[in-house]
Amino acid sequence: MIMEQQPELARASMSSLKIIEEVPVTLVHLKEDLQRIKKRDEELNFRANKTEEYLNTFSTMKPSDAEELFSKLKELGLPRVRDDHLVKLIDLLPLNVEELKTVMSAYSVTISTDNAKKIVDLVVEYAKRS
Incomplete structure (x- = not known):
């Protein structure tokens, strides 16, 4: 979420x-942002430390x-599948179709x-790299 402070x-x-x-x-990306904040502020608060x-x-x-996996998944042009x-x-x-269905069961998308x-197949390829 991006927020802005109301001037009034x-x-x-x-x-x-x-x-x-x-x-x-x-x-x-959250991990990357948190590392940037830690470098800037020198230390994190309790909640940020737990998140880290x-x-x-x-x-x-x-x-x-x-980013590459996101782009490749997006290129598949899956119907009704949003960025989130x-x-x-x-x-x-x-890593398998059953796990995928379990993850997607949280959404009203089939x-x-x-x-x-x-x-x-795409996810497994990238999971092997990590």
């Missing part, structure tokens, strides 16, 4: 923030690989067996 409200509270755009972000621990454990893909679905696939890296196999 001077205090820094959640009520003074306005959501201007929602953009799905992979764990890989989680990301170090579960986010093993290189940012360039995540693709981001979730990159985060969880389902993927044909043919498309599911195409997705899994």
Whole structure:
């Protein structure tokens, strides 16, 4: 989410923030952003430290690989599949059709067996790199 501060409200509270755009972000890119913040601020707060621990454990893909996989998944032209679905696939890296169906069951999107196999083939290729 991208937020901007409303100028008429001077205090820094959640009520003074306005959501201007929602953009799905992979764990890989979140990890990259958190590292940039850590470098800038020299240390992270408690919640950011916990997030960093989680990301170090579960986010093993290189940012360039995540971007490339996103592009290749997008090129498949899957019907009704949005960017946030693709981001979730990159985060969880389902390695077979059954895992893919489990991930996608959280959304009201059905993927044909043919498309599911195409997705899994791409994901497996990139999962081997991490």
